[in-house]
Amino acid sequence: MVNMFVTAFSMILSAKILFLVMVGTVVGIIFGAIPGLTATMAVALCLPLTFGMGPVEGMAILLSLYIGGISGGLISAILIKIPGTPSSIATTFDGYPLAERGEAGKALGVGIVYSFLGGMVGFITLFFIAPPLAEVALRFGPYEYFSIAIFSLTLISSLSGKSLVKGLASGLIGVFCASVGPAPIDTLPRFTYGIHALEGGFNLLPALIGLFAVSEILKIAESDKSIDNVQIKSFQIKGFGFSLKEFNSQWINFIRSSLIGTGIGILPGIGSGVSNIVAYSVAKNSSKNPEKYGTGIIDGIVASESSNNATIGGALVPLLTLGIPGDTVTAMLLGGLMIHGIAPGPLLFQNNGELVYSIFALLIVANIAMLIIEYYGIKLFVRLLRIPKYYLLPAILSLCVVGAYGVNNRVFDVVTILIFGTLGYVLEKFDFPLPPIILGFILGPIAETNLRRGLMHSEGSFLPFLTSPISAGFLVLALLSALSTARKNRIRERKEKNGSL
Amino acid sequence: MNIQRMMQKKDIVSGTCIVVFSVFIFFSTFGIKHLTVSRIGSAFVPRLVAIGLFLVGGTILINGVRNKNDLSEASEQPNRPKRAVFTTFLSILFYVSSIELLGFLISNTIYLILQFSILIPKEKQKIPVIISVAILLSSLIYGIFVYGFQLYLPTGLLG
Numbered sequence: 194m195v196n197m198f199v200t201a202f203s204m205i206l207s208a209k210i211l212f213l214v215m216v217g218t219v220v221g222i223i224f225g226a227i228p229g230l231t232a233t234m235a236v237a238l239c240l241p242l243t244f245g246m247g248p249v250e251g252m253a254i255l256l257s258l259y260i261g262g263i264s265g266g267l268i269s270a271i272l273i274k275i276p277g278t279p280s281s282i283a284t285t286f287d288g289y290p291l292a293e294r295g296e297a298g299k300a301l302g303v304g305i306v307y308s309f310l311g312g313m314v315g316f317i318t319l320f321f322i323a324p325p326l327a328e329v330a331l332r333f334g335p336y337e338y339f340s341i342a343i344f345s346l347t348l349i350s351s352l353s354g355k356s357l358v359k360g361l362a363s364g365l366i367g368v369f370c371a372s373v374g375p376a377p378i379d380t381l382p383r384f385t386y387g388i389h390a391l392e393g394g395f396n397l398l399p400a401l402i403g404l405f406a407v408s409e410i411l412k413i414a415e416s417d418k419s420i421d422n423v424q425i426k427s428f429q430i431k432g433f434g435f436s437l438k439e440f441n442s443q444w445i446n447f448i449r450s451s452l453i454g455t456g457i458g459i460l461p462g463i464g465s466g467v468s469n470i471v472a473y474s475v476a477k478n479s480s481k482n483p484e485k486y487g488t489g490i491i492d493g494i495v496a497s498e499s500s501n502n503a504t505i506g507g508a509l510v511p512l513l514t515l516g517i518p519g520d521t522v523t524a525m526l527l528g529g530l531m532i533h534g535i536a537p538g539p540l541l542f543q544n545n546g547e548l549v550y551s552i553f554a555l556l557i558v559a560n561i562a563m564l565i566i567e568y569y570g571i572k573l574f575v576r577l578l579r580i581p582k583y584y585l586l587p588a589i590l591s592l593c594v595v596g597a598y599g600v601n602n603r604v605f606d607v608v609t610i611l612i613f614g615t616l617g618y619v620l621e622k623f624d625f626p627l628p629p630i631i632l633g634f635i636l637g638p639i640a641e642t643n644l645r646r647g648l649m650h651s652e653g654s655f656l657p658f659l660t661s662p663i664s665a666g667f668l669v670l671a672l673l674s675a676l677s678t679a680r681k682n683r684i685r686e687r688k689e690k691n692g693s694l
Numbered sequence: 695m696n697i698q699r700m701m702q703k704k705d706i707v708s709g710t711c712i713v714v715f716s717v718f719i720f721f722s723t724f725g726i727k728h729l730t731v732s733r734i735g736s737a738f739v740p741r742l743v744a745i746g747l748f749l750v751g752g753t754i755l756i757n758g759v760r761n762k763n764d765l766s767e768a769s770e771q772p773n774r775p776k777r778a779v780f781t782t783f784l785s786i787l788f789y790v791s792s793i794e795l796l797g798f799l800i801s802n803t804i805y806l807i808l809q810f811s812i813l814i815p816k817e818k819q820k821i822p823v824i825i826s827v828a829i830l831l832s833s834l835i836y837g838i839f840v841y842g843f844q845l846y847l848p849t850g851l852l853g
Contacts, residue, residue, distance in 0.1 A: 241845055245843050358757070369743050376726070381729065383723075384722055411782055415778060583813035584810070586813065587806050587813070588835075590789075591832070595845070599845050604790075604794045608790055611787065614786070615783065623708040637739070645734055648734050
């Protein structure tokens with residue numbers, strides 16, 4: 194492992210890659226800091242930049258965008274009380290009250306340092322978990338992959354927001370969209386209706402860009418333009434703004450929150466949007482002074498920021514070892530790797546070990562870059578919060594079109610972003626969550642391919658799906674996950690009914 | 695109460711749409727060819743999806759109707775999308791449909807001018823600034839991607 198790291202660092206410590214890491218981190222922080230722009234959008238827009246690069250250079254920019262994008266959200270959360278991304282929702286709870294008391298510098302310092310430390314915990318976990326997990330996953334066949342995909346699909350419930358049924362509908366719409374075009378195994382055309390452009394099916398990247406960038410633009414076009422007249426709190430930052438005593442008082446909170454973040458990241462379908470709130474709630478509930486949370490104490494910022502950045506390392510575990518993305522950004526990264534002809538999964542560790550360890554090394558370098566750039570560039574990022582959205586959004590859409598067209602040089606992919614953008618906008622209007630669509634879009638074909646492959650293997654018998662211990666284990670987990678969600682949903686509905694009486 | 699009523703109306707509309715859509719895709723699956731001897735062919739999963747969508751769509755619809763009956767009549771304000779969304783949609787539609795014919799530079803510039811005009815508040819609109827920014831931005835994006843990153847973008851009329 195150490196040798197692999199040495200080789201990886203020697204590969205990435207070049208001026209070009211360090212430059213790409215810096216650019217990626219800066220752009221990521223900007224996207225994270227500006228409310229309405231997300232890490233997913235940043236990765237989507239910068240994907241076309243990576244087309245002409247090698248896989249390591251491409252991953253350098255994409256991973257830095259991811260890390261910068263998740264961390265950047267703390268700036269607006271603290272200074273304008275609007276989380277830049279869902280990952281920083283809980284940061285506003287204590288960050289903004291601190292800023293109101295004139296301690297914005299301290300809040301930013303705590304946020305930046307614990308983003309860095311939380312990220313490191315997530316990455317170290319990734320380094321130790323991923324290689325052995327990949328070795329186990331090497332023994333997986335179609336039965337196991339089918340069951341893992343089904344288990345991951347049941348986790349749609351966690352992305353479903355208020356309504357489980359609507360989450361399921363979104364997931365099924367995603368599976369349907371993925372089934373347009375050639376079928377797996379026999380490549381027979383499905384749902385093409387004689388339209389030539391549909392024969393290749395919808396590409397993942399334009400679908401993602403449409404769902405998460407175009408629909409966002411439509412949403413912002415609808416929203417109140419007064420968001421451009423934000424009141425930004427003034428601040429002074431000296432050192433990191435907090436004392437060694439305060440740092441030492443946060444050890445338990447930091448480790449617990451980072452582990453929560455990593456754990457939530459590993460589960461497919463749940464990302465940093467959830468982990469920061471869970472970590473904040475746990476920190477509050479286990480504190481001796483829970484009443485102080487929300488009044489402007491650093492504990493809240495530590496919990497939120499260390500957990501959301503730790504989620505990055507966790508989310509990369511299923512992506513790299515099984516080829517299953519943990520959240521929407523990792524879904525983008527999956528697309529980014531596929532563009533370079535690299536299929537994430539256990540074989541990646543066997544055949545492209547150097548790339549895997551380069552990714553590990555890049556995560557460390559990008560995390561350090563985030564710490565330095567965010568700290569020293571904070572004044573610049575704050576200034577960028579003042580850029581009017583009416584200039585920013587159309588420029589972003591132009592980049593979306595370049596990104597979509599660049600995938601295959603087909604105009605149909607540009608049309609796809611409009612189709613999915615409109616679909617996303619309409620579905621959100623009717624309170625359907627969007628992330629399950631992507632999960633369905635990615636996992637549907639994995640489940641179908643492996644089901645059919647498995648049945649060919651077993652000559653039409655379903656029995657091996659139940660007799661293979663790993664496959665059966667995941668199917669049981671899927672069943673338990675579905676039952677527990679149904680139970681929770683029923684309890685919530687009952688509570689809501691009682692509450693409304 | 696208004697929000698609740700709106701939600702139910704949303705559920706009735708979305709539930710109905712999903713049910714209709716699921717029936718449509720279910721019948722479409724009969725047009726998918728079946729080549730393998732296995733009973734699980736290319737139509738199997740899409741058919742399952744159609745059945746699943748029918749069930750969840752039906753549940754959403756039933757929930758909407760059932761809750762509607764529980765409520766008294768009240769005035770409601772439909773959640774109308776604002777004009778900016780519709781015009782934004784139209785300008786993107788124009789952009790997408792013209793990119794091959796006009797090329798990236800021209801269609802992107804026109805799109806940006808349209809989009810800036812829609813989004814910038816009237817009192818802040820300065821036509822020469824909007825046109826200059828649109829031309830500059832389109833040229834910059836084209837230059838960076840075509841000459842800097844060797845990416846092909848449609849040239850259209852300028853080709």
